[in-house]
Amino acid sequence: MSERAQQLLEIADDELLLGWRNSEWTGIAPFLEEDVAFSSIAQNEIGHARALYELAGRDLGKTADELAFDRAPEEYRSAALVEPRFVPDWARTIARHYLYETADQIRIEALKASDDAEVAGLAAKIDREEVYHRMHAEMWLERLVGEPRVREALVELWPKALGVLGDDLRPLLRERLAALDLPEVEPVERGKHSGELAELWEKMTVVRRSVPGATW
Amino acid sequence: MTAESVWAALAEIPDPEIPTISLVDLGVVRDVAVEDDRVRVEFTPTFLGCPALEVMRDQMAESIRALGGEPDVQVILDDSWSTDRITPAGREKLRRSGFAPPAPREAAPPQLVQLQTAAFKCPYCGSTETRLENIFGPTPCRSIRYCAGCRQPFEQFKTI
Numbered sequence: 001m002s003e004r005a006q007q008l009l010e011i012a013d014d015e016l017l018l019g020w021r022n023s024e025w026t027g028i029a030p031f032l033e034e035d036v037a038f039s040s041i042a043q044n045e046i047g048h049a050r051a052l053y054e055l056a057g058r059d060l061g062k063t064a065d066e067l068a069f070d071r072a073p074e075e076y077r078s079a080a081l082v083e084p085r086f087v088p089d090w091a092r093t094i095a096r097h098y099l100y101e102t103a104d105q106i107r108i109e110a111l112k113a114s115d116d117a118e119v120a121g122l123a124a125k126i127d128r129e130e131v132y133h134r135m136h137a138e139m140w141l142e143r144l145v146g147e148p149r150v151r152e153a154l155v156e157l158w159p160k161a162l163g164v165l166g167d168d169l170r171p172l173l174r175e176r177l178a179a180l181d182l183p184e185v186e187p188v189e190r191g192k193h194s195g196e197l198a199e200l201w202e203k204m205t206v207v208r209r210s211v212p213g214a215t216w
Numbered sequence: 217m218t219a220e221s222v223w224a225a226l227a228e229i230p231d232p233e234i235p236t237i238s239l240v241d242l243g244v245v246r247d248v249a250v251e252d253d254r255v256r257v258e259f260t261p262t263f264l265g266c267p268a269l270e271v272m273r274d275q276m277a278e279s280i281r282a283l284g285g286e287p288d289v290q291v292i293l294d295d296s297w298s299t300d301r302i303t304p305a306g307r308e309k310l311r312r313s314g315f316a317p318p319a320p321r322e323a324a325p326p327q328l329v330q331l332q333t334a335a336f337k338c339p340y341c342g343s344t345e346t347r348l349e350n351i352f353g354p355t356p357c358r359s360i361r362y363c364a365g366c367r368q369p370f371e372q373f374k375t376i
Binding site for chain 1: 263264265266267291293294295296297298325326327328331349350351352353354355356360374376
């Protein structure tokens with residue numbers, strides 16, 4: 001697999017799984033505005049995943065759906081940060097949201113500067129939408145950063161957040177989050193999956209596996 | 217069949233979610249090229265997660281077939297669509313249907329403090345005494361604001 005396809009798949013897998021996790025708040029978020037916000041963010045992330053899979057799929061001779069749903073769980077290249085189910089824990093949800101959006105911004109900025117016009121163009125398009133996710137994440141972190149449960153969640157998820165980025169971009173994440181005074185830790189590398197991915201995969205692919213090749 | 221006749225046909229297709237505005241008003245048609253019967257349309261999506269995108273693509277293909285053409289609708293996955301591509305006529309149609317059109321895009325991306333100012337105009341009464349209720353709304357492209365002038369919530373298009 002080309003380096004470009006690999007990189008696109010990593011980001012697409014992150015966006016698909018986190019989009020799914022965010023959508024688990026639909027209907028049961030702490031209040032109506034957050035039902036709407038997390039549902040909308042989920043929809044955007046899954047839209048980004050589809051576009052990234054489409055671009056990767058042009059190189060790999062596959063459709064977006066085939067890449068999203070026809071791989072085995074161990075073939076996903078997702079980061080450990082996006083895999084766990086956090087409902088009904090709002091503190092960890094906000095901590096992950098903030099850490100992911102901050103790391104994702106660094107990754108998107110790097111892609112926007114890419115020599116590959118297709119990758120740079122899609123990254124710039126995705127970034128237009130991500131601006132609103134970041135606003136939302138920053139607003140929530142500002143409100144809750146003094147809460148012990150949120151602090152605990154930030155420390156717990158920090159090694160996984162570092163694992164969203166490659167080695168080269170991690171110093172930038174440490175720098176941007178310096179004010180949070182997070183500990184020096186070893187990153188959890190991408191591709192090391194928890195049991196929660198397998199569980200999510202079961203649910204996520206059930207329709208496609210039950211009626212292979214169905215269209216609607 | 218000419219590029220002009222295809223543009224005219226596409227201008228008749230309503231947006232699947234906001235039918236007062238057409239796909240051409242929305243700015244999602246980047247280019248039309250006609251070669252004999254083959255019609256190539258460059259379609260530049262709005263929000264990537266918008267469920268209306270597939271409907272738009274199918275409707276464009278159908279409308280080209282109705283003209284006797286063979287459609288080739290190419291989805292362009294680059295950065296060519298922004299809310300600045302919505303035409304002046306499109307913006308006015310949005311406003312008349314109760315959707316506040318998006319503010320023009322500035323060099324820097326939008327900031328939360330900007331959205332929290334009262335500078336956004338109510339599409340019903342024109343008052344600028346409005347406040348942000350939620351960055352997100354019923355679809356990815358909209359936020360929710362509240363007008364203190366006419367005490368009416370309204371949907372504000374996000375600037376992207």
